[in-house]
Amino acid sequence: MRNLLKFFLSKENLLASIFLIILLFYFFSSLNLEKTIGEDVVGPSSFPIIISLIGTVLILFLFLQNLKKKDKLIKEKDNNSIRKNINKLSPILITIIFVLTFELIGFIFSSLIYSFLFIYYLNRNLKIALIFSIFITFVIFILFYYGLNFQMPMGTLINTDEVFPFLKAIKKSIY
Amino acid sequence: MFDVIFSNLIDGFKLVLDVKYLTYALFGSFLGTVVGVLPGIGSAGALAMMLPIILVLDPLGSVFMLAATYTGVMYGGSTASILLRVPGDTSAVIACLDGHEMAKQGNAGAALCIAAIGSYIAGTIAVVGLMILGPFVADLALKFSAPEYLALYIFAITAVCSLVGNSMIKALLAMTFGLMISTIGEDIMGVRRFTMGSVLLWDGVQFLSVTLGLFAISEVIINSESIISKEKREVLKHRVFIKLKEITYSFWSIIRGGVIGFIIGVLPGAGAGIASFVSYSTERQISKNPENFGKGEIKGVAGPESANNAASAGAFVPMLALGVPGSATTAVMLGAFLMLDIQAGPMLFIERPDVVWGLVAALYIGNIFLLILNLPLISLFVRILYIPMYLLLPIITIICMLGIYSSDQLTLSLYLMCLFGIIGYYMRASEYPLAPVILGVVLGSRMEESFRQTMIMNQGNFFQILDRPIVLIFFGLAIVSIMVPLYFNKIKLDASDVD
Numbered sequence: 001m002r003n004l005l006k007f008f009l010s011k012e013n014l015l016a017s018i019f020l021i022i023l024l025f026y027f028f029s030s031l032n033l034e035k036t037i038g039e040d041v042v043g044p045s046s047f048p049i050i051i052s053l054i055g056t057v058l059i060l061f062l063f064l065q066n067l068k069k070k071d072k073l074i075k076e077k078d079n080n081s082i083r084k085n086i087n088k089l090s091p092i093l094i095t096i097i098f099v100l101t102f103e104l105i106g107f108i109f110s111s112l113i114y115s116f117l118f119i120y121y122l123n124r125n126l127k128i129a130l131i132f133s134i135f136i137t138f139v140i141f142i143l144f145y146y147g148l149n150f151q152m153p154m155g156t157l158i159n160t161d162e163v164f165p166f167l168k169a170i171k172k173s174i175y
Numbered sequence: 176m177f178d179v180i181f182s183n184l185i186d187g188f189k190l191v192l193d194v195k196y197l198t199y200a201l202f203g204s205f206l207g208t209v210v211g212v213l214p215g216i217g218s219a220g221a222l223a224m225m226l227p228i229i230l231v232l233d234p235l236g237s238v239f240m241l242a243a244t245y246t247g248v249m250y251g252g253s254t255a256s257i258l259l260r261v262p263g264d265t266s267a268v269i270a271c272l273d274g275h276e277m278a279k280q281g282n283a284g285a286a287l288c289i290a291a292i293g294s295y296i297a298g299t300i301a302v303v304g305l306m307i308l309g310p311f312v313a314d315l316a317l318k319f320s321a322p323e324y325l326a327l328y329i330f331a332i333t334a335v336c337s338l339v340g341n342s343m344i345k346a347l348l349a350m351t352f353g354l355m356i357s358t359i360g361e362d363i364m365g366v367r368r369f370t371m372g373s374v375l376l377w378d379g380v381q382f383l384s385v386t387l388g389l390f391a392i393s394e395v396i397i398n399s400e401s402i403i404s405k406e407k408r409e410v411l412k413h414r415v416f417i418k419l420k421e422i423t424y425s426f427w428s429i430i431r432g433g434v435i436g437f438i439i440g441v442l443p444g445a446g447a448g449i450a451s452f453v454s455y456s457t458e459r460q461i462s463k464n465p466e467n468f469g470k471g472e473i474k475g476v477a478g479p480e481s482a483n484n485a486a487s488a489g490a491f492v493p494m495l496a497l498g499v500p501g502s503a504t505t506a507v508m509l510g511a512f513l514m515l516d517i518q519a520g521p522m523l524f525i526e527r528p529d530v531v532w533g534l535v536a537a538l539y540i541g542n543i544f545l546l547i548l549n550l551p552l553i554s555l556f557v558r559i560l561y562i563p564m565y566l567l568l569p570i571i572t573i574i575c576m577l578g579i580y581s582s583d584q585l586t587l588s589l590y591l592m593c594l595f596g597i598i599g600y601y602m603r604a605s606e607y608p609l610a611p612v613i614l615g616v617v618l619g620s621r622m623e624e625s626f627r628q629t630m631i632m633n634q635g636n637f638f639q640i641l642d643r644p645i646v647l648i649f650f651g652l653a654i655v656s657i658m659v660p661l662y663f664n665k666i667k668l669d670a671s672d673v674d
Contacts, residue, residue, distance in 0.1 A: 015605045019348065026355055026369070033368060041635040044366040047623040048358050055351040062344045088600070091399040092392070092593050095572055099589040102576070115569040122402050122565035132566055140573055148210075148224075150581050 012066050020059045027052035094118050106155025108164075111137040146174055184306060187532025191239060191540065199236050200243040200537060204544040207247020208552075212255045213578060217264045218248040218487070218504040220582075226511060234515045235533045241511055242534055243541035245504060249447065249487045250294050250545050253480055257286045258559050259571055261391040265382070265448030266483035268613050269455050271390055273468060273475030280471050283557045288417035289425055289473055290480040291549045297433030297481030298542035301488030304437045306535055308492075319442055321628035322640040326649035327442070328622045331449050334456035334656040336611050343660070345607045353615020354622070356380050363624050375587045384588045385616050387575040388595025389602070389609045395568050396600045402564055416553075425477035428458050432481030439482070440489020447486035448617055452610070454482035460659060488538055494519055495531055 008017045030052060033045035098114035116133035123129060144150040145167070154160040161168050191197075203225075210221040225244055229237035252267035257274035270290065277286040319327075336346040359369045360379030370376040432454040439450040458478040459468040468475050487504070494505040498519040512519050517530055524531055559567070579588050599609055633639040640646050 011605070015601055015607065016348070019352065023351075023355075029369060034366065042627050042630045044362045044364060044368060047626060048355070048368065051351055051354045051358070055348065055355070058344055058348050058351060062342075062348065065344065087403070088396065088400055089597060090403075091396050091568070091572075092597055095392070095576075095593055095596075096590070098572075098576070099586055099593065102580075102589065103586055107577075111573055115573065118569040118572070119565055122399060122568065133569075136566070136570055136573070140570070140577070144577055144581075148213075150577065151584065152577075153580070 007067070010066075012069075013063065016059050016062050020056070023052050023055045023059070027056070090121060091118065094121065103153045104155060104157045106158065106160040107152040108137060108141060108160050109155065109158060111140065146171060149175060183528060183532045184535060186528070187534075187536035190235060190529055190533050191536045196236060196239050196537075197540070199232070199240040200540050200544050201548070203240040203243030204247040204541055204548055207244040207249075208251040208254070208545070208549065209247075210244075211248035211251020211264075213574060217252075218245055219507050221245075221248045222504060222507040222511070226507075226514070229511060230514065234517060235529060237511065237515055238517075238530055238534050239537040239540075241508055242537035243544065245487060245508075246294075246298060246484065246538065246541040246545055249484050250291065250549060253290045253294075253476075253483075254287060254556055257290065257476070258283060258556060259391070259567070260394045261571055261575060262386055265386075265446070265613065265617050266451050266486070268386060268390070268448065268610060269451045269479040270476060272455070272610060273470070273472050274480075276469065276471035277473065277476065278560060282471065282473075283560055284553050285417040285421055285473065286476050287553045287556060288550065289421065289477045291546055291553070292417070292422060293425070293429040293432065293477045293481035294484040295542050295546045296429045297436055297485040298488055298545075299539065300430070300433035301437040301440065301485035302535055302539045302542070304485075305488055305492055305495075305538070318645065321625045321632060322643055323645045323649070324442075325622065325625035325629050326640070326646040326653075327449075328618045328625065330649040330653040330656070331453055332611075332614060332618065333653040334460075335452050335614050337456070337657045337660045341606060343657075345605075346611045349602065349607050349609065350611035350615040353385075353612040353617075354619045355615075356385060356612075357616050357619020358623070363620075363627065373587075375585055378583075379620075380591060380616075381579065381583055381585075381588045382616060383579045383582060384591040385595050386613055387579060388592040389599035389612060391571055391575050392592060392596025393599030393603055393609075395572055396596060397603070398564055398568055421473055425473050428474040428478040429481045431457060432478040433485040435478075436482030436485030437489040440486030441492045446490070447483040450482040450486035450489075451479035452614055454478040456656065460656065465660075484542075491534065491538075495523055495534070498523075 007013060026048065030045045030048035033043070033048070035043045035045055094114065094117050097117070098110055101110040101113065104110075112133050114133075115136045116129050119132055120126065120129035141152070145152050149171075191200075206225075207221060210224070211218075221244055222241055225241060229240055232240065248264075249266065252262070252264045253270040253274065255261040256267040256270035257278055260271050260275045262268045262271055274286045274290070277283065332350055336350050337343055357379070359376055361367050361377055367377060435454045435457060436447070436450040439453060440447065455468075455475060455478060458474045459465045462468065462472070462474060464472070490505045491508075494509055498509070509519055517523070517527060562570075575592065576589055579592055580586075582588075602609060602612075629640055630637065641650075
């Protein structure tokens, strides 16, 4: 049993094991859908059921293939500690902060915070992070807001239009 | 017949060889290239952005500017893919594979040059095809109904999955994952599936969230990881221009890409994305060194890039000849025609030959401008790669986010981009290819629609489609595309056993 668990959680099989769980969930959700509607002889559930069956067969093939090299896989030293994985995903965590603040405080402030945090995380130089976060935000804002007439979030908590009223006035004069 | 075509084309050129129209074409090509580099806008979006501008122009000038913008966007999309691994459109996804690998090896200039040259040659092939074969091919496209499309999609999937990555099973699994994503949201009958009760998922998962997450964000994570772990990065001196040897080496890939792209482009709904995928798998299948694909093989850039440009010109055939828009872009173009009081369809060739042949001439001139404009700009584009990574990575992420946000104004799509970024990172770490996921997402809904229509047509008997010759051809090609790589792998394994 322990060996079986080790096999499913090995580096080679981990993603396929997670995918198998998702596939099973997907398959059982498909069963709840209607089989046919009107003249439609296959209905909304048929295609997802076919996909999940194909996927399950493929995963079983993959497991069988990997079973042949099982010994090798079990001897493999697992280097994936939780701390290491969190470190790897730090850029995503910073990006999620950006997404969280994107509509709340508007593009300008969220982009400033995001680019500052990201550059500082990668470079560890406060001065560079400060200068370039302002520069990047400014250039991208000009390009998208004025150049391409994009709708940027201006913020609900802090409204950029109220803080910098001239931004909207400039856009009005262009378009 | 050729006399008539030739004299019509000369008339078309006479009309458009005017400083005013040439300026429109130059402006359109430039704007298209710039917009094409940015993710999220795409060719349909770029043309839609041009609509307020073209309203103040005369009909021919409008057609001219739209055509030049379209060719510009198709080329611009590959620039971001090659340099930054940021595909803004389905057709640009395949350029990430070998194009970005070439850039990593210091050959970004060569990759961009072959993309520009390939786009020009294939664009020319497609324009010639549009002139000569247009009406005939449009007639053939009408013979395609649901079973033929289903067979075409199955062929496209097997061809790509059998050749991308090291394991066919992993590629097929990645494609299955893409198909699963495509079923989220409302189906063709309006039934909501896998939305987890969220209204925001009724329209499904946005294509850009998946593409930019899998490709761009996973690349950002990988690069950040190497910066943090203080991995020594080799500072590459990027070659700006291409060698003549590389052009001659890729010449036939460009021609094949042009022909494949044109044929697929003519089929309504098939599109430039599928054309580039099919061209890539064809190149890899017939290559003497298929193992080089995915590692910076120039033919892996030349073929697909040519195919996507040819497909964009091919898409004009059903639009002009039948009044049927084959893609979102030609739908916008058709809308623009209506605004200009031009009725597309079989009578267009008789009633408004100036528009038809003006458009053909515009596509050709647009291709020339694209080459003139982009070859000198390559040295400028390549400089992007000299920007330090710690500055480039946040810029890429912000541009990706704005691209996604601009298309649906939903923060959910941004969260999904982050989620797909994580999935893409672990897929790459476990050696799962990413391109089949995109193919699954793109083809999923169309495949399901064709499947359901086929079943209705055959009263539930799927195997009745085997009575159709075009279906049989595609199924035959699908079997060949699976068997050939398996056969060559077996030969290689046997040879290594003997060694």
